[in-house]
Amino acid sequence: MRTQVAIVGAGPSGLLLGQLLHRAGIDNVIVERQGADYVLGRIRAGILEQVTVNLMDEAGVGARLHREGVVHHAIDLAFDGRRHPIDVHGLTGGKVVTAYGQTELTHDLMDARRDENLPTVYEAQDVAVSGFDGTRPQVQYRKDGQLHTIDCDFIAGCDGFHGVCRASVPRDAIREYEKVYPFGWLGLLADVPPVSPHAIVYANSERGFALCSMRSLVRSRYYVQVPLADKVEDWGDDRFWDELRRRIDPELAERVVTGPSIEKSIAPLRSFVAEPLRFGRLFLAGDAGHIVPPTGAKGLNLAASDVKYLSTALIEHYRERSDTGIDHYSDRALRRIWKAERFSWWLTSLLHRFPEQSVFDQRIQEAELDYVVHSRAASTALAENYVGLPL
Incomplete structure (x- = not known):
């Protein structure tokens, strides 16, 4: 041929x-x-x-x-029990991302x-x-x-x-x-409406990272940070939904619609x-x-x-x-x-809990998160990278 x-x-x-x-x-x-x-x-x-x-x-x-x-116009950074919206659309002159x-x-x-x-x-x-x-x-x-x-x-x-x-x-x-990270993401796909239909939620909690995302208005994709030693079989659906709720703010946790998983897997980072x-x-x-x-x-x-x-x-x-x-x-x-x-x-460094993370490291992470959500310049840098830098 x-x-x-x-x-x-x-x-x-x-x-x-x-x-x-x-x-x-x-x-x-x-x-x-x-x-x-x-x-x-x-x-x-x-x-x-x-x-x-x-x-x-x-x-x-x-x-x-x-x-x-x-189309998603924003993302939310969740930490310290609260969510902070980042207006991606407004900070980038009208750029967006699309869930598909x-x-x-x-x-x-x-x-x-x-x-x-x-x-x-x-x-x-x-x-x-x-x-x-x-x-x-x-x-x-x-x-x-x-x-x-x-x-x-x-x-x-x-x-x-x-x-x-x-x-x-x-x-x-x-x-x-x-560079290999010392943790993975346990992902669950389910035919349930997303907890936030027009914003992706990135959460930093004392129990580890969580992400609330979606594939459509009727199919959601959620993740929680887990040790690399964990096995998918260790995580039944009920355990996953319970852990997810613990890692996001209470108001958002109340809105989570649960359902049987279509697929579950652990991805190393x-x-x-x-x-x-x-x-x-x-x-x-x-x-x-x-x-x-x-x-x-x-x-x-x-x-x-x-x-x-x-x-x-x-x-x-x-x-x-x-x-x-x-x-x-x-x-x-x-x-x-x-x-x-x-x-x-x-x-990744901003949102995850690392095994060897010291109290000092944690306070630096908290300060960085606080700066990102309260500084227009820092929020703009995040938004510009999130929607994709120009070719």
């Missing part, structure tokens, strides 16, 4: 890249080691920056997002690719990439017992943190930075960045190149901005015969990545 761009990974970044390239007249094939149902079954992020919403529109798949997504589940976004992109009859290989085994350091890159995979080879001009590695693309880069050609993101004719995008803690909802949005930079560079290559965008892809993407990493690190 021959194509212009071979995309490894059919998550949001790979699907979005494929759709943008297709609309620009650039042939592409997507290879995914999992099945389509498995990809759709991943319960992940659900808060979209305006950059991501704009990209969905550019890809021609934004109609349902605008119809069903819920990653599963739904992925569904929209999958449907568009199927409707266009674009080539996507699911359940590809033994995926391998090669030749990207020369002029004849290839992607190989095994399907139904047969070995297949895709010859291409470029390879886009959108295959996640554990994917084959970054692992195929020579160790001396890449540098990796990582880590920060990770690989540099660079380009290796000859191989590019890394999304989780293949970086991971952020879920605090601040930057993971999916960073993947989308990577795709914007990369799709623009590839379109420029084919339309204008210019490699300026390709040559600068890694630097441009990493500038935004590191700023998002900084914001996620700061917000």
Whole structure:
């Protein structure tokens, strides 16, 4: 098989890249080691920056997002038994975020690719990439017992943190930075109305962090900070709802509507960045190149901005015969990545209780929270980062 761009990974970044390239007249094939149902079954992020919403529109798949997504104009910081609203919309000159589940976004992109009859290989085994350091890159995979080879001009590695693309880069050609946090998030998804339909609540309590978020007006996503040693089986639904109420202010706790969980999982928190993101004719995008803690909802949005930079560079290559965008892809993407990493690190440090946290550390955290909610400058900095920094 021959194509212009071979995309490894059919998550949001790979699907979005494929759709943008297709609309620009650039042939592409997507290879995914999992099945389509498995990809759709991943319960992940659900808060979209305006950059991501704009990209969905550019890809021609934004109609349902605008119809069903819920716009958020504010966030609440809860601590010391009270909630403090941060007017994100007002502080950023009218910018907002939109609640729309990653599963739904992925569904929209999958449907568009199927409707266009674009080539996507699911359940590809033994995926391998090669030749990207020369002029004849290839992607190989095994399907139904047969070995297949895709010859291409470029390879886009959108295959996640554990994917084959970054692992195929020579160790001396890449540098990796990582920070692992000593706790995780226990998340619960339930078909109940959100406790706050137009604001996400981030809570710092003496019992640990909590987050009240949503996927729609009838589906909510809640999180509580837990030790890494905890198991999902240890947390029945009743225990989760009780713990959540203890970590938010009493007025909000009274408004929590409980229900049976659809999904529960514990996600460890880590920060990770690989540099660079380009290796000859191989590019890394999304989780293949970086991971952020879920605090601040930057993971999916960073993947989308990577795709914007990369799709623009590839379109420029084919339309204008210019490699300026390709040559600068890694630097441009990493500038935004590191700023998002900084914001996620700061917000994580601000809102969580750490195992070795001293009384002094706690008072510093309290002072920082107090400053953020009472200083317009500090609130503006939070709001600007939350809605997404400009491309």
